[in-house]
Amino acid sequence: MKLLKDILYGAGLNAVNGSTDILVNEIRFDSRKVAMDDVFVAIKGTLTDGHLYIQKAIDSGAKAIVCERFPELLVNGVTYVEVADGNTALAVMASNFYDNPSKNLRLVGVTGTNGKTTISSLLYQLFKKAGYKVGLLSTIKIMVDDVAYPTSHTTPDALTINKYLGLMNEAGVEFCFMEVSSHGIHQKRTKGLVFEGAIFTNLSHDHLDYHKTFAEYRDTKKVLFDELPKNAFALSNIDDKNGMVMLQNTKARKYTYALKSFANYRGQVLEAQFSGQLLKINELELWSKLIGQFNASNMLAIYATADLMGLETLETLRLLSELDNVDGRFQYYISATKITAIVDYAHTPDALKNVLATIDTLRTGNERVITVVGCGGDRDSSKRPVMGHIASEMSSQAIFTSDNPRSEDPRAIIHDMETGVEPQNEKKILSIENREQAIKAACQMAESEDIILIAGKGHETYQETNGKRIDFDDFKTVKNLLNSLNK
Known part of the structure; x- marks a missing residue:
C-alpha cells in the first residue's frame, strides 16, 4: 500500500476534500475492478465517462x-481529489505508484504511421545481441529481458506501462x-515517463476515424x-515531409536520417x-536480411539510435547484419514449386503501396503478383477505396476479403474497397468474404515463380468479428495451403 499524497505528487491538483495522508491499495480507472481501499480515477473516455x-x-x-x-453528493470517509485532467493525473499517479521506473531506464519511444514495430523490435534484438538486458513495449508483445508477455494495444x-517498466x-x-x-x-x-530519445518514422493516412483531420x-x-x-535526442526521418515539423519545438x-535527403545519418x-x-x-x-526501401529506412533509424546511445560503430554494423x-x-x-508467399x-494505403513497390523491384518481370487484402471494421473508412485502388492498380490480381470486421458487415467493407477500383482494373479483382477461402483462391491461382x-493483419493470430476473436494466422494458413495443394 502507498500513501495517497505520494501517488498524487505532480498530478495537477485543483482541490481536495478529505485527507490525502491515507494508504491506498491499487489505482483503478475501471470501476468493475475496484476493490477495498483502492483509489478510483474517473476518466472521460471515447465511449463512456468514468464520472458516472x-x-x-x-x-x-x-x-x-x-x-x-x-x-454533488460527497460520502463521508472518502477522499475526493479534483484534477485538471484525468488522463494526465492517471499517468502521473501510475508512474509515482511504481516508483517512477522510467527514470531508471534508458527509454526510447518510436512513433509514426509505419515502422514502429519493426524499429522497436529490432532495437530490442540488437541490444540483446550486444549483451545488454533490454525491455520492449510493442504491438506484438512486451518483453522484460527474456520474459514475454502478451499485449493488446500498441x-x-x-x-x-509503468507496471512493466517496474x-x-x-x-x-x-x-x-x-x-x-x-x-x-x-x-x-506516456505522461510522467522520462524518455532518453524519440524516433519519428513517417506519417501517412491512418486513424482519421479518431483524430478527424490529418493535421x-x-x-x-x-x-x-x-x-x-533537453538532454534527450530527437531523431526524425526527413524523407517524410513532416520530419522537420517534429523537430520544430x-x-x-536534433538528429535526422534519410535515404533521399541530406541528413546526419544517410543511407542508400x-x-x-x-x-x-x-x-x-x-x-x-x-x-541486411530485411527487404525493401522502407526497411532500409528502418535500418537507418536503428543504426542512428544505436550510435546516439553509445554503441561502437563496427559492432553495430555487425549486429545489424x-x-x-x-x-x-515482409515475412x-x-x-517447393517456387511460389513466394x-x-x-x-x-x-502508404504501407500497402510500399510493400507492392518493393515486390516490384524484386521481380524479373514474368511473375504475377496476387494480392489478398482487406480493411478493418469500425476504423477510418475513407482509406478503404484508396487501399482498393492501390491493390488493383499494382497487382496482377487482387482479392478483396475480410480483415478484422469487428462490428461491421464485411461485405459493406469490401464494397467500400471496390469503389476505389478504376474501370480498367475491374477485371483484375475478385471479392471473397471468407479470409481463408480468399487465401486458398490465391494459392490455387498461383503458378511457379508467382508472388x-x-x-x-501481419503478426495477428486472430480475426475479430462481432466482439469475438477466432484463431487465424495468415502465415500458417498460406504455408499449409501451399503445401497441401503441392504448390
Missing part, C-alpha cells in the same frame, strides 16, 4: 476518488524501446517530441534481392 461510475467505485470499497469535477494504458527495474533492464501510438499520446498514457494526427505525434527534455538534441540501397539487401550507411556498407525480420513484416515463405501488416501478398 464514482458511486459504484465507492460501493466496491474505493476510499479515494480522483476526478475532474466533484459529484501503447498500453499508463498503469500497464518489472524491468526489478530484472536489471538497462534499455527499453517502446512503440508510442497517436492514441497513446492523445490519451496522455490533428500529425500534431498529436509531435507532442512526444515537444515534451522531450523540441528542446532535445546498393543491391536488393529476396534474400536481403546491401546498404550503405554514412559511407559504411552492410548486408544479423537481425531477423519481425513476424508479419515470406517459398514453396509474403505476409505483411500493411494496413494503410502472393497477404496484407493487413
Whole structure:
C-alpha cells in the first residue's frame, strides 16, 4: 500500500476534500475492478465517462476518488481529489505508484504511421545481441529481458506501462524501446515517463476515424517530441515531409536520417534481392536480411539510435547484419514449386503501396503478383477505396476479403474497397468474404515463380468479428495451403 499524497505528487491538483495522508491499495480507472481501499480515477473516455461510475467505485470499497469535477453528493470517509485532467493525473499517479521506473531506464519511444514495430523490435534484438538486458513495449508483445508477455494495444494504458517498466527495474533492464501510438499520446498514457530519445518514422493516412483531420494526427505525434527534455535526442526521418515539423519545438538534441535527403545519418540501397539487401550507411556498407526501401529506412533509424546511445560503430554494423525480420513484416515463405508467399501488416494505403513497390523491384518481370487484402471494421473508412485502388492498380490480381470486421458487415467493407477500383482494373479483382477461402483462391491461382501478398493483419493470430476473436494466422494458413495443394 502507498500513501495517497505520494501517488498524487505532480498530478495537477485543483482541490481536495478529505485527507490525502491515507494508504491506498491499487489505482483503478475501471470501476468493475475496484476493490477495498483502492483509489478510483474517473476518466472521460471515447465511449463512456468514468464520472458516472464514482458511486459504484465507492460501493466496491474505493476510499479515494480522483476526478475532474466533484459529484454533488460527497460520502463521508472518502477522499475526493479534483484534477485538471484525468488522463494526465492517471499517468502521473501510475508512474509515482511504481516508483517512477522510467527514470531508471534508458527509454526510447518510436512513433509514426509505419515502422514502429519493426524499429522497436529490432532495437530490442540488437541490444540483446550486444549483451545488454533490454525491455520492449510493442504491438506484438512486451518483453522484460527474456520474459514475454502478451499485449493488446500498441501503447498500453499508463498503469500497464509503468507496471512493466517496474518489472524491468526489478530484472536489471538497462534499455527499453517502446512503440508510442497517436492514441497513446492523445490519451496522455506516456505522461510522467522520462524518455532518453524519440524516433519519428513517417506519417501517412491512418486513424482519421479518431483524430478527424490529418493535421490533428500529425500534431498529436509531435507532442512526444515537444515534451522531450533537453538532454534527450530527437531523431526524425526527413524523407517524410513532416520530419522537420517534429523537430520544430523540441528542446532535445536534433538528429535526422534519410535515404533521399541530406541528413546526419544517410543511407542508400546498393543491391536488393529476396534474400536481403546491401546498404550503405554514412559511407559504411552492410548486408541486411530485411527487404525493401522502407526497411532500409528502418535500418537507418536503428543504426542512428544505436550510435546516439553509445554503441561502437563496427559492432553495430555487425549486429545489424544479423537481425531477423519481425513476424508479419515482409515475412515470406517459398514453396517447393517456387511460389513466394509474403505476409505483411500493411494496413494503410502508404504501407500497402510500399510493400507492392518493393515486390516490384524484386521481380524479373514474368511473375504475377496476387494480392489478398482487406480493411478493418469500425476504423477510418475513407482509406478503404484508396487501399482498393492501390491493390488493383499494382497487382496482377487482387482479392478483396475480410480483415478484422469487428462490428461491421464485411461485405459493406469490401464494397467500400471496390469503389476505389478504376474501370480498367475491374477485371483484375475478385471479392471473397471468407479470409481463408480468399487465401486458398490465391494459392490455387498461383503458378511457379508467382508472388502472393497477404496484407493487413501481419503478426495477428486472430480475426475479430462481432466482439469475438477466432484463431487465424495468415502465415500458417498460406504455408499449409501451399503445401497441401503441392504448390
